[in-house]
Amino acid sequence: MDFHHIPVMLNEVITHLNLQQGGTYIDCTLGGGGHTSEIIKKIQPGGRVIGIDQDPNALQAAQNRLAMYKDRITFVHSNFYRLKDIVQENEVGEADGVFFDLGVSSHQLDEGDRGFSYMQDAPLDMRMNPQDKVTAENLVNELEELELARIIKEYGEERWAKRIARFIVENRQNKRIGTTGELVGIIKKAVPAGARREGPHPAKRTFQALRIAVNDELNRFAQTLRDTVDILKPGGRVCVISFHSLEDRITKEVFRDLAKDCICPPELPVCRCNKQKQIDIITSKPVLPGAQEIENNPRARSAKLRAARKSPVLNNREDE
Numbered sequence: 661m662d663f664h665h666i667p668v669m670l671n672e673v674i675t676h677l678n679l680q681q682g683g684t685y686i687d688c689t690l691g692g693g694g695h696t697s698e699i700i701k702k703i704q705p706g707g708r709v710i711g712i713d714q715d716p717n718a719l720q721a722a723q724n725r726l727a728m729y730k731d732r733i734t735f736v737h738s739n740f741y742r743l744k745d746i747v748q749e750n751e752v753g754e755a756d757g758v759f760f761d762l763g764v765s766s767h768q769l770d771e772g773d774r775g776f777s778y779m780q781d782a783p784l785d786m787r788m789n790p791q792d793k794v795t796a797e798n799l800v801n802e803l804e805e806l807e808l809a810r811i812i813k814e815y816g817e818e819r820w821a822k823r824i825a826r827f828i829v830e831n832r833q834n835k836r837i838g839t840t841g842e843l844v845g846i847i848k849k850a851v852p853a854g855a856r857r858e859g860p861h862p863a864k865r866t867f868q869a870l871r872i873a874v875n876d877e878l879n880r881f882a883q884t885l886r887d888t889v890d891i892l893k894p895g896g897r898v899c900v901i902s903f904h905s906l907e908d909r910i911t912k913e914v915f916r917d918l919a920k921d922c923i924c925p926p927e928l929p930v931c932r933c934n935k936q937k938q939i940d941i942i943t944s945k946p947v948l949p950g951a952q953e954i955e956n957n958p959r960a961r962s963a964k965l966r967a968a969r970k971s972p973v974l975n976n977r978e979d980e
Contacts, residue, residue, distance in 0.1 A: 666694065666957045666959075666960075667694030667695045667698070667761075668761065668901055668949065668953075668957065668959075668960045668963045669901060669947065669949050669953070669960065669963060669965050670694070670695060670698060672947050672949075672965050673695055673759060673899055673901070673965065674698060674699070674702065676897060676899045676942060676943070676947070676965065676967035677699070677757040677759060677897050677899055677967075678757070678897050679699060679702045679703050679756075679757070680703065680707075680756050681702075681703055681704065681705065681706065681707060682703065682705065682706035682707055683703050683707050683708075683756035683757065684707070684708045684709075684710070684752055684753070684754075684755050684756055685699055685703065685707070685708070685709050685710075685755060685756055685757045685758070685759065686709070686710045686711075686712070686746075686747070686752070686755050686757070686758045686759070686891075687699070687709060687710070687711045687759050687761075688712050688740035688743065688758060688759060688760045688884070689712070689713060689740065689759075689760055689761045689762065690711035690712055690713040690718060690719065690722050690735070691713060691715075691718050691722070691761060692718060692721045692722055692725060693711065693721065693722035693725045693726050695759060695761060696709050696711055696722070696726065696733065697725060697726060699759075700726065700729045700732055700733060704732070707732060708732055708733070708734070709729075709732065709733045709734070710733075710734045710736060710746065710747075710750055710752060710755075711726075711734065711735050711736065712736045712738055712739075712740050712743075712746060713736075713737065714737070714738060714739045714740075714788050714789035715788050715789065715790075716737060716789075716790065719735055719737050722735065723735055734750050736750070739789065739880065740760070740880070740881075740884050741880035741881075741883065741884050743758075743884050743887050743888065743891065744887050744890065744891060747891045752891070754891060754892060754893040754896065755891055755892055755893065755896055756892075756893055756896050756897070757892075757896055757897045757898070757899070758888045758891070758892065758896075758897075758898045758899075759898075759899050759900075760881070760885075760898075760899070760900045760901065761901045762877070762881065762900065762901060762902045762903060762907045763902070763903040763904070763907070773785075774786070774787075775795075775796060775840050776867070776871060777840065777867075778840060778843075778844050778861060778863035778864065778867045779861075780840065781840055781841035782839060782840050782841075783795075783797070783838065783839060783840075784796040784797035784800060784837065784838060784839060784840055784842075784843060785797070786867075786870055786871045786874045786875070787874055787875065788875050789875075792874075792875070794874055795874060796870045796871070796874050797836075797837070797838060799811070799870060799873055799874065800828060800832070800837050800843060800870070801832050801836050801837055805825050805826060805828075805829045806825075808825040808828060808829070809821045809822045809824075809825035809826075811869050811870070811873045812824055812825060812865070812866050812869045812870075813869075814869070815868065815869035815870075815872040815873055815878070815906065816865035816866050816867075816868050816869030816870075816872075817865060817904075817905065817906070818865040818866055818869065819855075820851050820852075820855065821866075823850045823851070824847055824850040824851070824866055826850070827846050827847070827849060827850035828843075828846055828850075831846050840867075843863070843866075843867075844863045847862055847863045847866055848862055848863070868904065872906075877907075878906060878907070878910060881907065881910060882910050882914060885898070885900070885910070885911065885914045886914060886918070889918060889938045889939060889970055892970040893970065894970055894971065894972045895969060895970060895972070896969070896970045897942070897967060897968070897969050897970075898939075898967065898968050898970075899965060899966070899967045900965065900966050900967070901963055901964070901965050902963070902964050902966075903962050903963055903964075904962060908946060908964050908966070911966045912946075912966065915939065915941050915966060915968050916941070918937065918938045918939045918968070919937050919938070919939050919940065919941050919968070920935065920937055921935065921936060921937050922935055922936075936971075938970065938971055939968040939969060939970055939971055940968065940969045940971055941966075941967075941968050942967040942968055942969055943965065943966045943967050943968075946964035946965060947964070947965040947966070947967075948963070948964060948965075949961070949963050
């Protein structure tokens with residue numbers, strides 16, 4: 661299967677990972693292997709990449725693309741929330757860098773039968789890992805109206821979430837909603853005509869919300885980002901590319917928390933929390949794609965990159 665994958669902000673990723681010859685790097689969202697194909701070249705001789713993806717089609721495409729480096733790349737069919745286990749299972753020790761490219765890939769959007777796109781009629785699926793049990797069809801037809809509205813509002817940042825949820829529930833009483841085309845038609849009826857004439861496609865935010873919920877993307881990512889620090893070498897880098905505000909907000913908030921020192925009340929004369937910063941934030945503001953890249957790859961338009969470096973091991977304050 662042709663897996664079309666254009667790596668977003670490739671040069672920026674290479675720069676912020678600060679690649680080292682002979683280093684070990686983990687691509688937590690391997691996709692078609694676009695980023696890893698450049699990473700693996702620059703860390704030879706002796707470098708190694710662990711490539712993780714929960715989509716078997718993506719993993720197979722990456723294996724084909726990177727066949728010449730098969731002795732230097734370990735391909736793992738799994739979800740990145742198992743990062744610590746994967747590192748242990750593959751005897752990685754500590755990594756020099758970890759990379760996340762979040763969200764749905766261009767190929768997954770273009771692959772009609774996966775149900776990710778509101779532009780093609782397909783079964784309501786949206787599972788990145790086809791072995792998972794819960795699909796978008798399950799959520800749309802089985803969730804209570806309030807919970808459905810919450811998901812659409814929270815994960816899609818959709819102002820018409822309550823109205824869309826109500827229309828979905830009313831329609832499913834007559835017939836189970838089974839395809840993306842049926843859902844798009846319901847959303848178009850729910851969103852007022854004036855709102856449909858402005859902004860993105862009226863189904864974009866709802867589809868985003870359902871995809872995030874089906875794959876539990878945000879909850880898993882926040883914890884995995886914290887786990888990343890534990891498996892990095894001191895001075896090792898973590899880079900995150902996100903494509904919407906929720907992902908970027910989680911990255912920013914987790915980075916800020918991990919970069920904090922003492923969190924004791926200021927009136928305490930001596931630190932009691934013993935909290936020490938674990939990372940140094942490299943990107944005070946997110947790095948954005950350039951105009952030329954956006955022109956060549958419009959899907960890069962909403963991308964943001966943040967990067968951090970694991971701090972050196974510090975002494976405990978009480979021992980100072």
